Amino acid sequence: MVSIGTYERVQVTDAAAALLRQLTEQHGPLMFHQSGGCCDGSAPMCFPVGMFLTGPSDVKLGELEVGLVSPIEVFISQAQFEYWKYTHITIDVVPGRGAGFSVEGPTGYRFLIRSRMLNDAELEYFGLKPQG
Numbered sequence: 001m002v003s004i005g006t007y008e009r010v011q012v013t014d015a016a017a018a019l020l021r022q023l024t025e026q027h028g029p030l031m032f033h034q035s036g037g038c039c040d041g042s043a044p045m046c047f048p049v050g051m052f053l054t055g056p057s058d059v060k061l062g063e064l065e066v067g068l069v070s071p072i073e074v075f076i077s078q079a080q081f082e083y084w085k086y087t088h089i090t091i092d093v094v095p096g097r098g099a100g101f102s103v104e105g106p107t108g109y110r111f112l113i114r115s116r117m118l119n120d121a122e123l124e125y126f127g128l129k130p131q132g
Contacts (some may be wrong), residue, residue, distance in 0.1 A: 009088060010062040010074045016093040017066035017110060020046070023103050024068055026099045030103065031073045032091065033058070034113065036080030044074075044091055044111045045102045061089065086128060090114040 012020070024030055029049040036042065045052070054060075059081040063071035074091070076084065096110045104111055123129040 007122045008062050009126070010064065011088075011090050012064045012066060012072075013090060013092045016075055016091050017064070019093050019104060019109060019111075020064070020066045020072060020120075021068060023107075024084065027069060029068075029072075032064075032075065032111075034061075034074070034076040034080060034089075036083065037079055041103065044113055046104060047101070048103065064091065068078050084115070086118050086123070087115045088118055088122065090116075 020030060027048045030046055031049050031052065032046050033045050033052055034044050054075050057078045058075045059078055061074045061076050061081075063073050065071050068080065074089075090113070091111055092114050093104070093109045093111055095108060097105070097108075102111065118126065118128065120129065127132065
């Protein structure tokens with residue numbers, strides 16, 4: 001949720017947070033990466049921390065508070081961020097087969113991205129509001 005005076009680029013639904021808590025019990029601390037590639041790469045991929053290495057071409061979108069000791073970090077490739085920088089992202093979960101390398105694969109659920117355009121206050125906060 002958006003707090004007073006602070007805006008976030010990414011959030012998580014209650015259903016996705018519940019699944020993330022279960023997956024953390026099985027796999028330890030988790031993180032997300034959104035590459036924007038084809039096939040599985042177009043879905044948010046959830047990995048145990050250390051199984052996917054981020055680099056200088058990745059942007060940290062934010063952290064998800066899901067009721068664990070530590071938040072879950074969310075990254076996106078720089079190229080994909082350029083397309084999505086005007087967008088607020090919500091990570092959700094729906095029934096279906098998860099991505100091949102993402103930890104939710106065997107659960108019968110898959111993570112997906114729901115998005116909306118940033119509002120004027122968010123655009124200003126992130127330095128994206130056009131001047132004039």
